[in-house]
Amino acid sequence: MDDTTHNSPDTSGTLDEALERLHSFGPERDGWLSNHAPMAVEALVRRGQAPGVHRWLDHYRAKLEDMPARFTEVTPDNWREALGDPRRIADWTAYFERETAGRPWREVLAEWWPRLLPGIAAGATHPVIRVGHCVRTLLASGENAPRVAELAHGLGYWAARHQPLPPLAPLAPATGAAAALDAVDRVPDQSGGIRERLDQLTGFPVWPPLPVPDADPARTRPATDPDLARDRLEELVRAATHRYAAYAHGSPVMLVHAATAPNAVLRTLPALPRELWAPSLDAAWAASAAVTAAYTPERPAEHPGAPEGLSPEEVFARAAAHGNDHTIKFTDTALDVGGPTALAAALRSIELIPPEL
Structure with a gap:
């Protein structure tokens, strides 16, 4: 992979502030639509757009709902029956908060990753995406309370929405x-x-x-x-x-x-x-x-390539100005891939997805 744009640890504190703002909210709204804010702000900060993060969050606030009420506590003895039960989103989050408070986060992740992988389609794949953004920060910037709490939220969402695919x-x-x-x-x-x-x-x-x-x-x-x-x-x-x-x-x-x-x-x-x-x-x-x-549609469509001379930083700046969470996250991935074809794909997302800002 060829990440050729700004991709350095956050020293501004912006991401930690954003995560602390977000952790009183649940991972979904309207019953099943995902809260994309933790993923999008991580990408914005990672790609040099930290100054605009709180403004972006202020705009996104209308899409956030409070964390659901607790249902029944998840324990080491009953977690199997709780897996895939969306009523227990708050219970699962609390479970992983306890787990990551008592053990190293890598140890918790290694234990639960193979348990959760069969349900990778959970929440239209948003839980695993949220975990991936969080782990990138933990690896690049080190651990602290907001970042470890974000891992607990991501794993908890994944466990609650765990959804195996049908037999294939x-x-x-x-x-x-x-x-x-x-x-x-x-x-x-x-x-x-x-x-x-x-x-x-x-x-x-x-x-x-x-x-x-x-x-x-x-x-x-x-x-x-x-x-x-x-x-x-x-x-x-x-x-x-x-x-x-x-x-x-x-x-x-x-x-x-x-x-x-x-x-x-x-x-x-x-x-x-x-x-x-x-x-x-x-x-x-x-x-x-x-x-x-x-x-996927039945047939491909013609599309323009990336304009010559357009840098990865400029492409991501366009995604940030566009403001849509999916555009931001996809452009972040396109910059990981690198090269003109990936940049053209990122620009296609900016063209086709309605802007938010």
Whole structure:
């Protein structure tokens, strides 16, 4: 991945202030729409737009709802029955606040990551995306109370909305991530919301393929090799980002998650034990393919490329001025990918998604 724009630890304190503002609110509104603010402000600060964060939050405030009331406490003995119960969002958040207060956050993350991965589609993939933004900050800037609390909120949201995909049949193998995404079948009925669409999934192309012995030693490594898993995950993020430019017209907002969800997993890998990297790739592929199946249009559309001479910083400044949370987060991922095709995809999101500011 080629992150060529400002991407340094926050020394202004803006992100911590923003997180403290946000932690009295719940992760959803209107029953199921996600609160994107913690993710968007992390991206804004990370990309050099900290001075505008509180103004952005002031505008976003109308979309925030208070944290729901507690229902029944989640404990080490009853967590399995509480998994996937959205009534217990506040209970799950409190559980992870207790866990991260008593143990190192990496230890809590490593314990819960494999438990939560099967439900990566939860909340239209927003919980894993929120965790990915949080972990990036913890790794780059170190831990403190607001950042660890943000991890508890992200994990709690994921646990409460945990949603496994239906059983999926393995379809014909694809040779690369781009080909695999192109081979994903659209769900037959695209009239409902994401939960109704995901229920229609029946199978995905087999990707990544098993290594084939040949003269290239990289292709003979075991399928569980962590470094190979990371490389394949980078390939998936790049392919999904590039694909957005031609297919975003099908659903400009929802299709950003085909790239931002696997990128959240990629950002989390350095904080995880290496034995979790390969299953993380599998889950990220399932999430990206699921969003693609649910929202991709029948045919690609013509689109302009990125103007020559436009820098990554300028592209992100346009996304920040545009103000939409999905545009900000997708442009953040496009800058991770780097290159003119990714910048063109980011500009496509600015063009197609309605502005907020």
